[in-house]
Amino acid sequence: MFAEDDLLPISALQHLLFCPRQCALIHLEQVWAENQLTAQGRVLHERAHAPGPESRGNRRIIRGLRLRSFTLGLTGQADVVELRRPTGRVPPGERTRLHDLPGEWLVRPVEYKRGRPKQNDCDRVQLCAQALCLEEMMAVRISVGAIFYAQPRRRQVVPFDEPLRRETQESAERLHTLMAAGATPPAEYAARKCRACSLIDQCMPKSAGRSRSARDYLDRQLKQASASLGPESSDEAT
Numbered sequence: 001m002f003a004e005d006d007l008l009p010i011s012a013l014q015h016l017l018f019c020p021r022q023c024a025l026i027h028l029e030q031v032w033a034e035n036q037l038t039a040q041g042r043v044l045h046e047r048a049h050a051p052g053p054e055s056r057g058n059r060r061i062i063r064g065l066r067l068r069s070f071t072l073g074l075t076g077q078a079d080v081v082e083l084r085r086p087t088g089r090v091p092p093g094e095r096t097r098l099h100d101l102p103g104e105w106l107v108r109p110v111e112y113k114r115g116r117p118k119q120n121d122c123d124r125v126q127l128c129a130q131a132l133c134l135e136e137m138m139a140v141r142i143s144v145g146a147i148f149y150a151q152p153r154r155r156q157v158v159p160f161d162e163p164l165r166r167e168t169q170e171s172a173e174r175l176h177t178l179m180a181a182g183a184t185p186p187a188e189y190a191a192r193k194c195r196a197c198s199l200i201d202q203c204m205p206k207s208a209g210r211s212r213s214a215r216d217y218l219d220r221q222l223k224q225a226s227a228s229l230g231p232e233s234s235d236e237a238t
C-alpha cells in the first residue's frame with residue numbers, strides 16, 4: 001500500500017509506455033514542451049472535463065472525477081465516468097449503489113483521445129488504471145470501459161481482462177521503480193517514435209544517448225564551450 005504523498009500521476013503510465021526517457025524527462029526533470037499534438041490533446045481533455053453532471057436516458061455522466069488507488073500508488077482524473085442502469089445479465093460484483101442516486105448502477109470510465117487508436121497498449125493501460133482506481137474507491141467490479149478517438153469520431157470498447165489488468169499493475173510498478181531510482185534513462189533513438197515526441201528538442205536523442213539526462217548533456221556542452229574560449233575570453237565576457 002502506498003501513502004498519499006507517494007501517489008504518481010496516471011498520465012505518467014502513458015509516457016512510460018511510449019518511452020521511459022520521455023516519462024523521466026517529464027516527471028523527474030519537469031521538462032515539458034507542447035507541440036501541435038499535445039495542444040490538441042489538451043483542448044480535447046479540457047472540453048471533456050467541462051463541469052456538471054449530465055443525464056442521458058438511462059445514463060448519468062460525471063466529468064473530471066478525481067481518482068486514486070493506494071494499491072497501485074496512482075492518482076489522476078477521469079475524463080468521463082458513466083453510470084448506467086444494468087440491463088440483461090451482469091457479472092457478479094458489477095452492480096453498485098450510490099448515496100444520492102436511487103437504484104443500482106454499472107460504472108464505466110471513458111477517456112477522450114486526439115487522433116487514432118494506437119498500435120501499443122498505452123491508451124488501454126491508462127484507461128484500465130482509471131478503472132482499477134474506481135474499483136478501489138467504489139468497491140465495485142468494472143468489466144469494460146471505452147476510449148473515444150477524435151479520428152475517426154468513434155468509441156472503442158475496452159474490456160478490462162486479466163492480461164490488461166496485469167499489464168497495468170506491472171506498468172505502475174515500473175513507474176514507481178523509475179521514479180524511485182531518480183535517474184533518466186539514456187535515449188534510444190527510433191525515427192518514427194522520436195519524430196512524434198514533443199520532447200525531441202529537449203531530449204536530443206541522437207546526441208544524448210549515453211548521457212544520464214538532457215541536463216547532463218547540456219552541462220557538458222556548456223563546459224566544453226567555456227574551456228574552448230579560454231581565460232581571456234571569459235574575462236571579456238564579464
Ligand code: SF4
Binds near residue numbers: 019197
Ligand atoms: S525523443 Fe525519442 S528517446 Fe527522446 S524522449 Fe522522445 S521518444 Fe524518447
